[in-house]
Amino acid sequence: MSEENNIPKVYDPVAVEKKWYEYWEKNGCFHVEADPSKKPFCIVMPPPNITGKLHMGHALDNTLQDILIRWHRMMGDNTLWMPGYDHAGLATQIKVEEEIKKNEGLTRYDLGREEFLKRVWQWKEQYGERIFTQLKSLGVSCDWDRKRFTLDEGCSKAVREVFVSLYEKGLIYKGTRIINWCVHCNTALSDVEVEHKDDTGHLWYIKYPLAGEKDQYLTIATTRPETIPGDTAVAVNPKDERYGKLVGKKILLPGTDREIPIIADDYVDLQFGTGAVKITPAHDPNDYEMGIRHHLENINVIGLDGKMTKESGKYVGQDRYECRKNIIADLDAAGLLVKIEDCPHAVGHCQRCGNVVEPLISTQWFVKMGPLVKAAVDCVENGQTQFVPPRFTKTYTNWMANIHDWCISRQIWWGHRIPVWYCDDCGAVVASRTDIDKCPKCGGHVHQDEDALDTWFSSALWPFSTLGWPENTDLLKQFYPTSVLVTGYDIIFFWVARMLVMGEEFMKKVPFEKVFIHGLVRDEQGRKMSKSLGNGIDPLEVVNKYGADTLRFMLITGNTPGNDMRFYWSRIESTRNFANKIWNASRFALMNLDGYDAKAKRAPYTLADKWILSRLQHTTKDVTDLLGRFELGEAGRVIYEFIWGEICDWYIELIKPRLYNKDNAEERATAQYVLCEVLGSAMKLLHPYMPFITEEIWQHLPHEGKSIMLAQWPEYKESLVNADVEAGMTAIMETIKAIRNMRAEVNAAPGHKAPAILLVSDALKNVMEENKGYIQLLGTVDNLTIDKLSAAKPKNAMTAVVSGVEVYLPLKGLIDVEKETARLQKEIDDMHKEIKRSEGKLNNKGFLAKAPAEVVAKEQAKEDEYKKKLVALQERQAYLQTL
RNA sequence: GGAACUAUAGCUCAGAUGGUUAGAGUACCACGUUGACAUCGUGGGGGUCACUGGUUCGAGUCCAGUUAGUUCCACCA
Numbered sequence: 001m002s003e004e005n006n007i008p009k010v011y012d013p014v015a016v017e018k019k020w021y022e023y024w025e026k027n028g029c030f031h032v033e034a035d036p037s038k039k040p041f042c043i044v045m046p047p048p049n050i051t052g053k054l055h056m057g058h059a060l061d062n063t064l065q066d067i068l069i070r071w072h073r074m075m076g077d078n079t080l081w082m083p084g085y086d087h088a089g090l091a092t093q094i095k096v097e098e099e100i101k102k103n104e105g106l107t108r109y110d111l112g113r114e115e116f117l118k119r120v121w122q123w124k125e126q127y128g129e130r131i132f133t134q135l136k137s138l139g140v141s142c143d144w145d146r147k148r149f150t151l152d153e154g155c156s157k158a159v160r161e162v163f164v165s166l167y168e169k170g171l172i173y174k175g176t177r178i179i180n181w182c183v184h185c186n187t188a189l190s191d192v193e194v195e196h197k198d199d200t201g202h203l204w205y206i207k208y209p210l211a212g213e214k215d216q217y218l219t220i221a222t223t224r225p226e227t228i229p230g231d232t233a234v235a236v237n238p239k240d241e242r243y244g245k246l247v248g249k250k251i252l253l254p255g256t257d258r259e260i261p262i263i264a265d266d267y268v269d270l271q272f273g274t275g276a277v278k279i280t281p282a283h284d285p286n287d288y289e290m291g292i293r294h295h296l297e298n299i300n301v302i303g304l305d306g307k308m309t310k311e312s313g314k315y316v317g318q319d320r321y322e323c324r325k326n327i328i329a330d331l332d333a334a335g336l337l338v339k340i341e342d343c344p345h346a347v348g349h350c351q352r353c354g355n356v357v358e359p360l361i362s363t364q365w366f367v368k369m370g371p372l373v374k375a376a377v378d379c380v381e382n383g384q385t386q387f388v389p390p391r392f393t394k395t396y397t398n399w400m401a402n403i404h405d406w407c408i409s410r411q412i413w414w415g416h417r418i419p420v421w422y423c424d425d426c427g428a429v430v431a432s433r434t435d436i437d438k439c440p441k442c443g444g445h446v447h448q449d450e451d452a453l454d455t456w457f458s459s460a461l462w463p464f465s466t467l468g469w470p471e472n473t474d475l476l477k478q479f480y481p482t483s484v485l486v487t488g489y490d491i492i493f494f495w496v497a498r499m500l501v502m503g504e505e506f507m508k509k510v511p512f513e514k515v516f517i518h519g520l521v522r523d524e525q526g527r528k529m530s531k532s533l534g535n536g537i538d539p540l541e542v543v544n545k546y547g548a549d550t551l552r553f554m555l556i557t558g559n560t561p562g563n564d565m566r567f568y569w570s571r572i573e574s575t576r577n578f579a580n581k582i583w584n585a586s587r588f589a590l591m592n593l594d595g596y597d598a599k600a601k602r603a604p605y606t607l608a609d610k611w612i613l614s615r616l617q618h619t620t621k622d623v624t625d626l627l628g629r630f631e632l633g634e635a636g637r638v639i640y641e642f643i644w645g646e647i648c649d650w651y652i653e654l655i656k657p658r659l660y661n662k663d664n665a666e667e668r669a670t671a672q673y674v675l676c677e678v679l680g681s682a683m684k685l686l687h688p689y690m691p692f693i694t695e696e697i698w699q700h701l702p703h704e705g706k707s708i709m710l711a712q713w714p715e716y717k718e719s720l721v722n723a724d725v726e727a728g729m730t731a732i733m734e735t736i737k738a739i740r741n742m743r744a745e746v747n748a749a750p751g752h753k754a755p756a757i758l759l760v761s762d763a764l765k766n767v768m769e770e771n772k773g774y775i776q777l778l779g780t781v782d783n784l785t786i787d788k789l790s791a792a793k794p795k796n797a798m799t800a801v802v803s804g805v806e807v808y809l810p811l812k813g814l815i816d817v818e819k820e821t822a823r824l825q826k827e828i829d830d831m832h833k834e835i836k837r838s839e840g841k842l843n844n845k846g847f848l849a850k851a852p853a854e855v856v857a858k859e860q861a862k863e864d865e866y867k868k869k870l871v872a873l874q875e876r877q878a879y880l881q882t883l
Numbered sequence: 884g885g886a887a888c889u890a891u892a893g894c895u896c897a898g899a900u901g902g903u904u905a906g907a908g909u910a911c912c913a914c915g916u917u918g919a920c921a922u923c924g925u926g927g928g929g930g931u932c933a934c935u936g937g938u939u940c941g942a943g944u945c946c947a948g949u950u951a952g953u954u955c956c957a958c959c960a
Contacts, residue, residue, distance in 0.1 A: 009920065196957080203960085222960060235960095269959050277960045286958040346957085359958095391887070398886070399956070489955085524895090526953085558896055558908075563888080564953085568895065574908055577922045588919030629899075637897070637907075652919075660918085737926090744926040750915055834904055841902090846940030855902055855941095862904090 007590065011583035013547025017692040021136055029707050030081075030141050034478035038078035042479035043069060044463050044512075045081065045142060046487050046495070047150060049088035050124050051095050054134035056521035056529060056555075056567060057488060059539040063552045064518060064632065065486045066140045070688040071627055072483075073141070074713040080479055081141060082466050084148035085128060089415035089455040090185060090352050096120045096414070113413050120414050134540060139548045139691045141709065148466045150458040151416070158465035159458050160419045160432040162506060167420075167430045171371060172408070174428075176363040178281075178288040179407050182350040183306030187411040188364050190454060191404055192493045194348040194357050203273060203343035204328060207336045208234060211250035211259045218246060218262065219338055221273025223345055224283070225331070226324040228253070229312040230301035231260055233279040235290060238264035240275050254336055255327070256313060263294050282361050298361055306358060320358070365409035365418060365451070373400050375504035376497070385500065385510040388630045389562040392489060392517050399493055406498075408454045415452030422447055460498035463511035485512040489519060489562065516630055519564035521555070526566055537567055549690035550575045556689060557636040578640060579693055582686075585648050586697040589675050592659040596672045598702055603666040607771050608654040609674045611729040614722045615646050616678050621716045623685050639686050647678060650733065654774055676701055681714045728767035731760075731804055732774050738800035738807045739779035745823060746798070746811055754811055755783035757794045761804035768805070799824070799876040801869040817880055824877045831870040838863040 024030060034040075043065050048058060065081065073079040093108075096119060100106050108116040132144075148155060166172040180189040204225050207217035220234060234251050236243040243262070250259040267290060268277055281291025282298040291298060301312040308315040308323045315323045331337045348357040377400050379385050380393060387393045409418060421429045423439035423446050431440075439446050458465070463485075467476040481503070487496060496515055503511030523529055529536040542551045554575040559565040605613070619642040626635035658664070658671040680701050687694040687708050698708035705711055739756055748754065756779065760768050765788065768775075772784045789806065797808040798815060841847050841859050848856060 007919090010922070220960085224960080267959085272959055279960090284958080284960075286960075289958075343960095345960085395887070395955075402957080493956090560897075566895065568909085570909055571895075573922075577920095580922045581920065584920035584923085586919085591919070631899080634897070634899095641907085648919085649924090656918090740925060741927090744914070747914070750925075751917060830904075837904085841941075844940055847902095848940080850940050851902070859902080866904090 007587050009584070011580050011693065013549060013579065013692065014544065016696045017139070017548055020692050020695045021139065024141065024707060024709065027706055029709055030143050031145050032078065032080050032143055034474040035078045036478055038076070040478050041072040041077040042080045042082065042482040043484050043486065044466055044482055045083045047084040047086035047459065047462065048131045049091055050085050050128035051088055051092050052131045054131060054539050055536060056539055058135070059138060059551060060518060060521055060555045061486060061488065062135055062138055062140050063555055064516065067556065067632055067688040068484060069141055070691060070709060071713065073709065074684065074687070074711060076712065078478065080143055082146055082148065083142035083144060084466055085131065086455065086459060087149065087151045087415060089410060089412055089452060090187065092120060093412050093414040094185065094352065096123050108413065116413055137540060137543050137548060138552065154468065155458055155465045156416055158461050158469055159416045159453065161470045162461060162502065163419050164430055164432040166367065171368045172365060173368060174363065174365050176361060178285050178359050179362050179364055180348060180357045181304060181360050181362060182353060182355060183304065183358055184353045184355040185350060186304065188362060188407055188409060189350065189357065190407045193351045195351050196346040196348055198344050199347040201343050201345050201347070203341040205274065205338035206331055207338055208251045208254065211252045218251060218276050219274045220276045220278045222278055223343055225327045226320050227280040227283045227301060228278065228327060229256060229315065230280040230282050230299040231278045232281060232291065232296040232299060233260050233294065234262050234276055235265045235268050235279050236262065236276050237266065237268040237270050240270050243276060254331060254334065265290055265293065283359055285359055300361060302358055302360060364407050367406040367408055369403045369405050372501045372505055373403055376400065376500040379500065379504055379510045385512060386514050388514055388516045392492065392562065396492055396497060400497060408457050409451040410454055412452050415455060416458055418449040418451050418453060420449040422449070456494055456498060459495055460502040463499055463503060464507055480507060481510050482512045484514045484516050486516045486518070489517050517562050519562055522564055522566050524566060524568055542572060546572055546576045547579065547692065549693050550579055553578065553636060553689050557633045559633050561630055578644065579690065581644055581648060582693060582697070585652060586679065588652060589679055590700055593672055596669070598673065600669045601666055602670040602673055605670060605674065607725060607728060607767065608651060608774070609670060610722055610725040612646065612651040612674065612678050613720045614726055615642065616681055617716055617718070617721045620681065620685065620714045624716065636689055639682065643682050647682060651678065653778055657777065684708060684711055684714050728764065731764050732768065732771055734802040735805050735807055736775055736779045738802050739781065739809060742798045742800055742809050743780070746815065748811060753780050753782040754809065756781045757785045757787070757797065757808040759787050759789045759791055759806040761789055764804045793875065795879065799872065801872045803865060806872050821877060821880050824873055828870065828873050828877065831866050831873065835863060835866045835870065838866060
């Protein structure tokens with residue numbers, strides 16, 4: 001940009017963005033060391049999966065973080081953004097398995113554990129960094145030198161420590177109980193990994209014969225007939241008069257020769273179905289609980305592969321749904337099928353593969369949540385950790401109040417292997433070391449538990465494991481608790497809750513002070529972006545076409561915290577236009593900085609200078625306050641409005657004469673100085689949102705330091721706030737707009753200058769006189785006459801009335817009396833309406849008595865203003881009639 | 884069955900703690916290429932703030948209810 005004549009008119013983000021990211025990295029702008037003398041600010045990045053491909057959710061999430069980080073860095077805080085990625089056990093394993101299957105036709109069992117894991121590590125080395133490359137193109141300013149991985153040595157050590165510690169406290173246990181099993185992924189799942197979706201199921205009514213009674217039946221209703229062979233009771237409600245006599249009797253279970261009891265239990269709903277329900281403790285969580293209450297037998301009829309077991313008798317080997325059909329057919333043939341009703345009901349699906357989850361009894365490892373939740377809930381309720389927006393607090397506490405034990409073992413290989421070794425002779429051993437090779441008690445042979453931990457187990461430790469725990473590192477001391485966690489509302493349960501639990505248990509402190517929750521990015525129709533719908537928009541496509549700055553600004557503005565937003569290309573374009581506008585404003589500045597010397601003698605500030613400096617102070621204050629309240633969208637809007645609506649639309653226009661006039665060096669220097677000052681500050685305010693273009697411009701403006709990202713955040717200077725100046729400028733701008741408006745009404749040739757007469761209040765007289773040049777310049781006025789309001793009204797002129805100013809435009813021969821009358825009439829009507837409203841208030845005794853004095857005074861001033869305006873308009877209209 | 888969110892201009896959305904003639908972007912209409920920018924400029928039209936009550940001197944903003952839509956949680960087979 002040094003060669004002014006060659007600056008392109010259109011901003012080209014692609015080259016610029018690449019250049020600056022490399023520059024920042026090379027200059028170590030992202031790196032930080034713990035500095036206890038400074039205020040810490042730390043965010044740990046929600047680790048993307050190594051299988052991840054950047055999507056809009058990442059783009060939003062990381063832009064929000066980057067804005068907070070860049071802002072705090074400029075504020076001078078000791079600012080750390082800790083990046084990392086997640087091994088994503090099940091997701092990655094499935095992905096690599098698929099690849100091996102495709103390329104070699106082998107399964108992981110064919111390869112064996114060791115070889116398979118080698119392959120996954122290879123895959124990770126090859127593709128794992130892809131997501132980071134993509135994140136970099138967004139401009140994220142995290143400290144890449146500190147990048148962590150959930151399976152790296154430190155994080156793995158933390159996992160083992162936590163596991164062993166919880167085990168020793170009795171908070172991790174191994175148990176045999178009903179769990180969620182994915183027959184496709186072939187592993188146990190936790191409750192949160194099961195997604196309940198409404199299925200259009202059926203309710204089958206089936207006659208169960210009473211044992212030892214001829215032709216007597218109890219009709220039950222079930223949505224899962226295939227579990228009939230696993231029934232070990234039929235239950236009715238003890239209050240149910242229909243069935244009271246039957247309790248204690250026996251049923252001959254159809255298709256078997258087993259007799260099962262009829263039991264009474266409060267759980268049974270009298271209204272649903274027939275009021276009698278078959279109980280299959282091995283395949284339904286409720287039935288399981290009831291089984292415990294009534295000491296029922298558990299019979300597993302569906303195996304881990306989703307096929308019927310030999311316990312199911314003749315159905316053995318059949319797929320569970322095939323079996324369902326066959327059982328219905330058999331019951332129908334036996335005359336036991338009474339009827340079939342439609343019955344929409346929720347069915348659990350595997351979050352990962354979408355298959356229907358089978359509840360079944362299995363031996364797994366669990367975290368006992370009961371003793372852990374209290375601290376994690378208390379710290380939120382007493383405000384040590386605050387959700388932003390606060391409504392998510394309730395989501396969190398409600399969920400925590402109903403939490404079940406967390407099943408943490410997975411029948412997968414990719415992940416943290418459970419640090420438990422079993423002695424062949426003397427029972428279990430648990431150790432936080434990895435090198436157990438013989439039983440420490442008896443020296444006998446040991447073997448390690450085959451299972452791996454839930455991926456979220458290591459994620460739960462992320463805020464402290466990444467900072468070095470279990471070592472008490474400088475980083476941990478300085479940055480824990482972290483400042484903000486930024487994440488979507490969809491993973492509060494998976495992640496946020498568990499981090500709070502683990503943070504409280506192991507650090508005895510919250511993991512983060514704020515949880516900043518955002519919504520989802522949806523498509524133009526408001527649908528979730530998803531692979532299956534094919535409606536996802538690739539952030540990189542946007543970056544390559546429009547630049548990361550544009551994508552970032554678009555994602556952040558135009559919505560409020562916690563709410564979903566829609567992705568619109570038209571919004572991308574309008575943001576791109578904003579970038580271009582900034583570009584051109586800066587181009588203008590640079591084209592007019594020739595000969596600029598910051599130390600040269602300058603003329604005093606003009607009204608426009610004082611005005612824009614005053615506006616800058618308000619903007620600085622508002623933006624800073626809004627950022628502090630996490631109102632990032634609103635802050636962005638304020639900056640946008642300042643740059644486009646005030647710097648570009650007004651200030652630049654007003655200083656053009658001074659910049660063009662090289663004869664008056666001092667005046668020119670002042671304009672140059674203020675322009676640089678204001679533009680530079682605006683770039684700083686905008687930098688967290690649009691890091692690249694602001695850097696590019698800042699580097700070309702006179703500056704100190706090596707990067708805008710290390711520059712000091714603009715300071716609010718109250719001494720530069722000037723209400724009188726703003727009032728004067730406002731009157732001038734209103735006057736200019738009124739003149740433009742009237743000229744447009746009569747289609748005056750845009751370039752054609754015309755005279756104007758202003759009658760102004762005493763308060764404004766001086767400022768208008770002194771700055772009549774502004775009005776002439778932007779109002780296209782040649783002869784400007786300024787007089788007092790009491791002066792004689794000019795005849796044969798168009799009129800407008802603004803605050804304290806009557807504007808007369810003698811547009812000879814251009815006035816269309818009829819049109820002008822109508823225009824005035826509309827304004828007169830508006831004024832009548834406003835005066836009525838105002839009078840209503842001012843005549844209200846309650847208002848006068850109870851409203852604050854300043855509100856009353858303000859209303860009174862408004863009414864006076866309206867009335868003056870009305871009189872002027874009416875006079876003018878009366879005059880028109882005489883023409 | 885609980886709970887949350889949303890309802891403001893044709894469209895997408897802002898409008899903290901109640902007092903603005905209810906705003907922006909986009910779309911639309913008119914005029915315009917004057918030496919930053921047509922990815923632009925100037926001007927304009929367009930909203931009884933979902934509905935009904937209530938609190939208040941005053942409600943888009945607070946409360947209750949209604950309607951519509953979205954989402955989350957939940958062991959009614």
